Amino acid sequence: MFKKTIVCFTAFAFLAGFTAINNAMAETDKGPAEMVLQATVDAAKKPKPAEFPHKKHQEELKLACKECHHGKGADGKQTPYVDGMKIEKCETCHYKAAGMDKKIATFKDAAHTNCKGCHKEMKKGPQKCKECHKGSDDKE
Ligand code: HEC
Ligand code: HEC
Ligand code: HEC
Ligand code: HEC
Numbered sequence: 192m193f194k195k196t197i198v199c200f201t202a203f204a205f206l207a208g209f210t211a212i213n214n215a216m217a218e219t220d221k222g223p224a225e226m227v228l229q230a231t232v233d234a235a236k237k238p239k240p241a242e243f244p245h246k247k248h249q250e251e252l253k254l255a256c257k258e259c260h261h262g263k264g265a266d267g268k269q270t271p272y273v274d275g276m277k278i279e280k281c282e283t284c285h286y287k288a289a290g291m292d293k294k295i296a297t298f299k300d301a302a303h304t305n306c307k308g309c310h311k312e313m314k315k316g317p318q319k320c321k322e323c324h325k326g327s328d329d330k331e
Contacts, residue, residue, distance in 0.1 A: 219256075219274060221249060232286040233297040241302070241323040259305055 224246035229238060248254050257272035263284055264270045285291060285301035295301040306323070310316030317323050
């Protein structure tokens with residue numbers, strides 16, 4: 192009886208440990224906390240790196256991943272973000288040769304539409320070039 196209890200307990204401990212490890216592995220990768228975004232595929236002659244506090248947008252501002260991330264289906268249309276999906280760089284899909292709509296044709300266009308669009312809508316967050324492109328002038 193005593194032996195059985197121990198075996199049982201050991202099995203339980205093993206299972207509990209296994210589940211904990213499994214959960215840790217399944218936890219969503221939230222990406223870097225701070226980023227400097229820079230177009231590479233359709234980059235302008237004068238690079239304009241943009242600062243992006245990723246973690247602030249996720250945690251402090253409590254924005255859902257789907258506000259910025261999505262995928263592409265076999266039909267070429269946008270598929271909604273789902274937890275645990277592979278998150279790809281915007282440029283994987285938004286580049287000139289892919290022939291998307293003018294407003295989202297490049298990383299620059301997709302980012303300006305997404306980032307500035309939300310800042311404008313929420314009447315919060317930077318609209319001015321220099322607020323994102325630190326250290327660069329206000330010209331294209
Ligand atoms: C809310 C932040 C934000 C604001 C405000 C903003 N941009 Fe951007 N911009 C980005 C992001 C993000 C990218 C894509 C990554 C990159 O190349 O910097 C980008 C890309 C660009 C690029 C392409 C850079 C390259 O190296 O190819 C240019 C040019 C540009 N922006 C000009 C401007 C100008 C001019 C303004 C003001 C009228 C402006 N941006 C305002 C975020 C912003
Ligand atoms: C306000 C917009 C925004 C929100 C909200 C957001 N992200 Fe991001 N995330 C980005 C941008 C922009 C990048 C950089 C993409 C690029 O380099 O092309 C990025 C990059 C990432 C990357 C790295 C991808 C790579 O291969 O470099 C991961 C992982 C990620 N995000 C996960 C998440 C998760 C999970 C959430 C929700 C908890 C989330 N993000 C919320 C905008 C956002
Ligand atoms: C796996 C491919 C893929 C990736 C990666 C991707 N997009 Fe998109 N995106 C699409 C497709 C497809 C559409 C829909 C195009 C259409 O309907 O013409 C779209 C539409 C958009 C739109 C317009 C519609 C909307 O939802 O507002 C914006 C803005 C946008 N993407 C920004 C981004 C940004 C910013 C990133 C990176 C954080 C990103 N996309 C990453 C494929 C992608
Ligand atoms: C869905 C809404 C939303 C999207 C999309 C979004 N932002 Fe923001 N962002 C905000 C809000 C709201 C604030 C204002 C935070 C504040 O005032 O404290 C903000 C603030 C910022 C700030 C200033 C941070 C600070 O500490 O003052 C930067 C820089 C910024 N965003 C860059 C970006 C870039 C670059 C993108 C696109 C890759 C982006 N944001 C996309 C909502 C958004």
